[in-house]
Amino acid sequence: MDDSEFVLNQSSINPYILNIEYAVRGPIVANAQRIQSELDAGIPKPFTELIWCNIGDCHAMGQKPISFLRQVVALIVDPSLIESDSHYPADVKQRARRILDNGGGLQYSSEMLGLPVIRQDCANYIQDRDGVPCNPDSVILSTGAGEMIKELLQVFARLQPSASTVNGLQYGVMIPIPQYPMYSASITQYNLQSVHYYLDESDNWSLDLSELRRAYDEAVGKCEPRVLVVINPGNPTGQVLRKEVIEDVVRFAKEKNLFILADEVYQHNVYAEGAKFYSFKRALHRLGPEFSTTVQLASLMSASKGYAGECGFRGGYCELLNPDARLQSLLYRQLANRGCPSVAGQAILDVIVNPPKPDEPSFAEHEREKSQVLGDLKLKAQMATETFNSIPGMRCNPVQGAMYAFPSIELPPKLIEEAKAKGMQPDAMYCTALLEEKGVCVVPGSGFGQRPGTYHFR
Amino acid sequence: MDDSEFVLNQSSINPYILNIEYAVRGPIVANAQRIQSELDAGIPKPFTELIWCNIGDCHAMGQKPISFLRQVVALIVDPSLIESDSHYPADVKQRARRILDNGGGLQYSSEMLGLPVIRQDCANYIQDRDGVPCNPDSVILSTGAGEMIKELLQVFARLQPSASTVNGLQYGVMIPIPQYPMYSASITQYNLQSVHYYLDESDNWSLDLSELRRAYDEAVGKCEPRVLVVINPGNPTGQVLRKEVIEDVVRFAKEKNLFILADEVYQHNVYAEGAKFYSFKRALHRLGPEFSTTVQLASLMSASKGYAGECGFRGGYCELLNPDARLQSLLYRQLANRGCPSVAGQAILDVIVNPPKPDEPSFAEHEREKSQVLGDLKLKAQMATETFNSIPGMRCNPVQGAMYAFPSIELPPKLIEEAKAKGMQPDAMYCTALLEEKGVCVVPGSGFGQRPGTYHFR
Structure with missing residues (x-):
């Protein structure tokens, strides 16, 4: 040979x-x-x-990490510090103890979707943010937001184009242009078809509904559009979508039966006067039960962005709303084969969604550091x-x-x-x-x- | 509607x-x-x-974590403890400082393959284990071993069966039966074909070369066998393969041009009298340059097993030997789209491959805990x-x-x-x-x- x-x-x-x-x-x-x-x-x-x-x-x-976040996770990594350390505030120790006592002792965690106590904290955070209920069962913890982008697109991936859809067309994933390249790379990797809708640079990178329709209409027949990706606040474009635009997008998604993949990892990063983060979930609810109980939505959040910027921990969550039961069951099968996300990553996400409260000793310093960042x-x-x-x-x-x-x-x-x-x-x-x-x-x-x-x- | x-x-x-x-x-x-x-x-x-x-x-x-591992990672999570804590031994602090000073400050890390300092430590560990050189460039850090199993199989995945191989046959992945179900699940997920070779229960779950040949010969024509998975020590079967068997397997892989995926995550878990872990890499080298410079091998290691058992950190490495240049480049493209593994996971793996040395203050306690486990x-x-x-x-x-x-x-x-x-x-x-x-x-x-x-x- x-x-x-x-x-x-x-x-x-x-x-x-x-x-x-x-x-x-x-x-x-x-x-x-x-x-x-x-x-x-x-x-x-x-x-x-x-x-x-x-x-x-x-x-x-050069941005300094937020102390409270690191302190809680350090105690989860080495619980013996809870006794021996005299340096950390009491609320740091109480926070760490709570996670440790609820399955976070850095064992594998038997729950593939993440520790229930942390999924509950994410649900409380979402509920407070939107003013509408959030069921912790719909929250999936992940290794950063990127993992969920890939897990979700993989479910849509058409490995047998001719068998799985009408006319043998590939599935289409609508993405903004410009977009974050993990979308285009994953669409390629999983053999999906990308459908480009352009953001309007002349109008501060706004998302224009007529452009969304143009892109959709031109794609139909060449592929079968199934997923609509929206990145808000925008990466790389930095725009913050207005409430009315988001509601229009939701109506469009319902009309065309699109699964909305809402990349909302920059939800804490809003700087401009008058701009405000408005979640897709909130839009679904404001439009009424006809939308909030039917439109399929995955909203992504990450520990890597916001004021935490904790890229190294690889923590994130996805809230999955109104998934077709079969889609959910298949996604779960896939997730069973990934193992759990890092418990340190889960823990830092927990502290981000559940920061110190005004009556706790770490509150003032945490607010100071957060405002600074x-x-x-x-x-x-x-x-x-x-x-x-x-x-x-x-x-x-x-x-x-x-x-x-x-x-x-x-x-x-x-x-x-x-x-x-x-x-x-x-x-x-x-x-x-x-x-x-x-x-x-x-x-x-x-x-x-x-x-x-x-x-x-x- | x-x-x-x-x-x-x-x-x-x-x-x-x-x-x-x-x-x-x-x-x-x-x-x-x-x-x-x-x-x-x-x-x-x-x-x-x-x-x-x-x-x-x-x-x-109920197994207690090894103190030294957790201590080093706690300091990497919160470096302020290096100054404030009086409880940790000096070598713990020195270890943490070394990783922090080499890019491990829990930032994302610009190196998608993992921190160079940790890849070097893995290479030193492999070199000491096998007595043959190891190039850190061939070491890829991962989110546990499972991630690399999936990344590697994905490269082999035939999304276009009719276009990518001769006769339109699917790629075959040879797996032992019984096997660890992540292999069968991933083979299914990526649309590969599994080729089963049975371990011999009557001979302590040994791997028999004639059975490997039988499985291969029966598969040819139905699929195109490309990858040979060997789990040693065995999961779920607990056997430890003898040196001669491993060398036979390497010869067989060379003969049939198979990529060896050696799951060696239990390399520290050998209990039986007379049994000894013998790596596939060592076999390649013992058989001479004809093998050591040609046979494609991926060897997997994990922080989740051994005496560490640190499942929650999701740390692991893969040593990739003799990859076809195109395979390597494609794998790297895929890895660029995953982000880096958790830095906490990288750090705990580092301490596992680079444990305290006899002249360091933590040595005795670390040895005691390790022997106990x-x-x-x-x-x-x-x-x-x-x-x-x-x-x-x-x-x-x-x-x-x-x-x-x-x-x-x-x-x-x-x-x-x-x-x-x-x-x-x-x-x-x-x-x-x-x-x-x-x-x-x-x-x-x-x-x-x-x-x-x-x-x-x-």
Whole structure:
């Protein structure tokens, strides 16, 4: 036999994975890692420090973790500290004890959906946020929000296109453009079809219902649209959707029988005057039982965003409303095969949804730290907008929420031609130059999607 | 429109998920949860306490966590304890400081494969274990071992059977019977074909090469075998494979161009006199460069097993040897879309592969706790074997390693007929009775697979 003959080769690989692109960790980031190693090795560059702006990791950017969150989880990791430590406030110890006493002793946890005590705390949080009831049975804890995006899309995945739907069409997942690349990558990975609806850059990246209809109508016949993804506050675009828009979207989803996948992980990140986070669940209820008891909705939340920014713990939840019984049962089968999410991740999420109360000793310090973080993020949102708008050739909508600015850039026709000649996206070429000449690592708009002929970066 | 018309229904669901079965969290476990709630509510039962034996979660069974592991991670979660705490030994603080100083400050970590410092520690551990070099670039950190099983099988998944392989055959994954149900469930989920090779119960669940050949030869033509899964020490069967057997398996894999997926998560759980863990990597090297530079191998390790038993942290690694460059690149694309594993999970794995050294203050206590845990597990392994063999109608091979006994049970023909009439597996019916009458929750052999006409439980 031939030793050079490997088990696998390009022709034998799952072809869908070949198309996965995840720009946030794409070639520019790989290039940045190489430059960082060279800087570390003392190789001179036009800059002394590399600025990483490719990923929404606040702590990596110097944001200080919220003390209360870390203190509670440290005690859950080592409960002996509850006795030996004299440094932590009493409410930290009480919080940790409560989780430990309810199955959170970092054992595997027999409940695949997460610890019941934490699912209940999430339900209380949702109920307080929306003013409508929340059943803890509809809350599923997850390894960050990303895991649930993939678990849900996997249920929709059409592994046997010709057998599972009418006319053998692939399922369509409607996603905003620009979007967070985990959606496009997962849609590719699971062999779904993406249906793009454009956000309106000229109107502060608003979601326009007529554009949603256009996208839907054009997709029908080419695929079978099933899922509607909405990211609010927007990533990478930073808009905060108005209540009326969300209600329109819900009506549209009901009309077309779409499953709403509401990515609401930035619900604590709202900065603009007059802007307010309004949940899809609240819209369902405001529209009445005809909607609140029928429209299928998955709302995603994460410990990685908000003021906590605890990316490293991989904690999140999904509230799943009105799932078809069969969909739910199948999702649960899939989740049984994942194991439980990290108990440390579950625990930090618990403290985020159940922060110190006014009569507790940690309250004042927790509020101070939280205001500091959110105040800093608000200031940075304003500064980013103003700075980009002061640069000739750049234009940036106000960052109302989330953690990113997505300015448009006017690129010289010569650069565009040069990029095309090299088979590169013009904005990727611009970002490469920004990295190599200025040491700033950003992600090109082409990684998130943009209207043809426009260029951006995040 | 019709309000009762949901977006999804049985006919529109991914058909492969319909077939996922994960016995460890199957119907008997759901039944046990109901019984537990009834016990909690004061409803009388023939027993006062339910004994959960369905899952390998040592801490849930009362095993005390190893102090050193928890202490290091607690400091990584809250670094302020390094200053304020007077209780922890100096080496705990030094260990935590080292990880914190190398990117482990619980930020997301820019490295999707895990923190480089921890991948290096894993490489050192593997090198010391096998006496052959290990490159940290081949080590991928993961959310437990289960995540890597699924990520790897997903790469092999044939979403377009007719296009991606010769003759349109599905890829085959060879798995032992009995096996750990995550393999069968994932094979189903990703639309691969399982190829069963039976372990020899009459020879202490040994892996027999002629049986491997039989299974392979019978599968060829029905599918295209690509992956060979070996679980050593065995789950649920508890055997520890001999060096010669492992080397035979490697030769066979090379001959047939199979990718070896070596599940070695129980490598610290070896109890029997004369039995010793021998890694697949070592076998590759012992057989010479013809093997060590060509045979594709993924070796899995987990923080959840061994003496640590830290299921709640979801930490693990995979060493990937000789991957086809295209396979590696595709796996990396997929991993970019998962985010990093939990940093707390990475950290606990680090301490497991890099335990206290003899000259460090925590060494003696760590050794004491480790010996205690492994001693208890060894004793339980012996007791389980002896007890089962003392019961008429039961027979159990010695538990050489891992954490489970898999006794065979003789079932009365009447029970077998009754079960068949009810459409149940006879051993599931036995286990249901064991649960309902005695309060012991075990998993029937049918969930792991067994030779037709034989019955077991784990």
